[in-house]
Amino acid sequence: MHNGSSSSLSVTERGYLPSEKFDDDGRIKRTGTYMSATAHIITAVIGSGVLSLSWCFAQLGWIAGSITLVLFSVITMFNSILLTDCYRSPDPVTGTRNYTYMDAVKSNLGTLQYKLCGIAQYGVLTGITIGYTTTTAISMAAINKSNCFHKHGHQADCHVHNNSFMVIFAVIEIILSQVPNFHKLSPLSVIAAIMSFSYSLIGIGLSIAKIAANGIGKTSLTGIPVGKDFSGMEKMWKTFSALGDVAFAYSFCFVLIEIQDTLKSSPPENKQMKKATATGIMASTVFYMLCGVLGYAAFGNDAPGNFLTGFGFYDPFWLIDVANICIVIHLLGAYQVLAQPFFGFVESFARKKWPQNKLVTKEFSVCGIDINMFRLVWRTMYVIVTTIIAMIFPFFNDFVGLLGAGTFWPLSVYFPIEMYISQAKIRKYSFAWIWMQILSLACLIVSLVAAVGSTRGLITSVQSFKPFESVS
Template identity: 90%
Template sequence: MSSHSIAERGYLPNEKFDDDGRVKRTGTWKSASAHIITAVIGSGVLSLAWCFAQLGWIAGTITLALFSVITMFTSILLTDCYRSPDPVTGKRNYTYMDAVKANLGTLQYKLCGIAQYGVLTGITIGYTTTTAISMAAINKSNCFHKHGHQADCSVHNNSFMVIFAVIQIILSQVPNFHKLSPLSVIAAIMSFTYSLIGIGLSIAKIIDEGIGETSITGRPIDKDFSGMEKMWKTFSALGDVAFAYSFCFVLIEIQDTLKSSPPENKQMKIATAIGIAASTVFYMLCGVLGYAAFGNDAPGNFLTGFGFYDPFWLIDIANICIVIHLLGAYQVLAQPFFGFVENWSKKKWPQNKLITNEFSICGTDFNVFRLTWRTTYVIVTTIIAMIFPFFNDFVGLLGAGTFWPLSVYFPIELYMSQAKIRKYSFTWIWMQILSLACLIVSLVAAVGSTRGLITSVQSFEPFQSVS
């Protein structure tokens, strides 16, 4: 069959298959926007008030704005690399790694895989920790309301991590990314809800108690807070902001859910603009109002700073929304890794029936390898979360590790390769300068977060996380 007839076949209104022979994609810029918001507005939003406390009014605002603009720019570059060599009619790249391999070669393809799936694994570990903290907060809130403010309502987080893991094992059996749109829509709604609750509580606190002790440069240096400590916290805060905007590593996978007409890159650019713009508005409100409410003593998770007493039910709703949102966000980030391992295994052992055979149970596709592998992944990440349940520093390290390679370097290199940007041209030079500047930011953020993690580990016993 000619390529022309295949293309025509892919665009017939009642056709079941796309131009590449795969089941017809049905996603739109609306569903892609939901996926992006689900991936972007995650646990990172909870630490932004703390980031402002380290950076101050000026640096905090500028940092958020810069990361927003850079992420928007590089994401739009990446949308044109879903198809190669032409962004509209070229061959599809189903994953981020496929796009790198098609444009940059095998070596960078392997490096991208290490970075992408390492980061995805790390974020799912972080989401396990964050969800457990929110579930524990609900338990504590209800305990204080029932037994009084003086009651001992401390609780171990491990049991909540196990509950979260059991739910994820069930959700992980969804065969592929394309079937997650309803879950992403619900998760996106939840992320808006708890962000709005945090904003509302911040405003109420400001009205009731006034603006907290803030400054242009953030938390001041004093006898209890040295200049060196200020520097480390500032570096860690940069990592937290970088993490808050990280989603490029699943952009191609999200774009692969879009239907073919209008062209995927045009739809994805709209979705990217909407997703990042909406996220930035909420980030700025949460960061600014959270800092104004708590001042230089802003907690790492600003929702926990409002206490568990009054109004306890509103704090409960916010934390329930976090739990529901991260249930979906975990899958949005884990599914690309699941798919990569399963596709690689099928190519490696095509005759192995445990890997290739699909069974239908109650109308649902079932595969022995998929069940075993995905269950094992969830269990392992949960155990790691129990060993290292550190929120801020872990988030900062993930952000530092994610931002430059996956959100800046590869998108820029992919675009310049596909668009055939001439070496040492004006465009090439300023893009390299941008990449180098972002690399420096990522390195200092990684150093600050690593130092914080080392400090936390020295005073912590594994499996003993308590809220």
């Protein structure tokens, strides 16, 4: 999306050639590297999705759980690699840059698909930021509860309301949201990526300790067995919902182009991004496997929706606290990585619509920080609205499943495959075309099935909840 600001004008429009300070498109030189892109990817991929994987294993069992994780990882990697070639059009190395995922869709697939993509992309990004608000509040509450149990004993009533923690999270996000764009987010992403590794490792360590102390929980090859307390119908719905959770755990394609746009132009961005994508997804899959397998082994069929809050609040209580602090810090950063594309879209739209309006275009410098009135007001409102929605609908698992299901197919499968077919000029009904369509159709079926499962879970949760009464 081209901004109305002078920094977005092309080189020919500005009347000079690329220099030490500017790239081939006249924008300030990009400085991103393979390492910074990998950090962005890990921050976006290893999100709160990792926390529900042991629950997914309990629904799917050892065989289907492991196969599902590997399949989603391969499909995500394949589609992400196709997508890296769509950053420049029509040629992946020398073509014109597409600054955002939506720009790539527009230049490859036309205006109608571009609009549909916008609805899907910004819908999911908003949904995930709402989910992150809920998750962070649960983790903050877990710290509070663990300290309360430690102080007053395990019989104490340590229930806490989550709303105050959501407000604290919102205040910090309002401040962080003033980071002007993706290019300035690298330090935050690196910290967030380190945190995601840390809490995953702590969860893995606690699972191993639990297995060492109590042996392996009650597990089975097919997950929770059907019995008098658990009907076949219930099993089917839960399985569908678990598929949605796994899809959500791998979804990051919708910020891939935005991450690629931070890379230096030499070596070619698509080469760097392919390496970063492969590293990021493989690292994530190893962690996912460990968290899912060890979490399921530790808790068995009783695995909780968020496995870090399921270790009781027993000693070492400080370790649970550290893990939850890591989740909070990680999600503070991940919220920004996922919200920035939407922020940028609204702001560039406003600049094009009202180019003369000083409130929209003028930047003020306060203590060396660039402040823009429109950015300040709009981003603050966004954080406030998403926080209020999170307070009204605090359902972690089903919400995550529905988001994953609803967006996995269009954003992680359909658009990347269709853009690649268009850009690489793959002939209709050729072998490559046919098997790509088969892959897309199979993923669509999985998405629909998972969406149905999660919707049913949400309906069940809605029947027994009171708005603004989320308690941990």
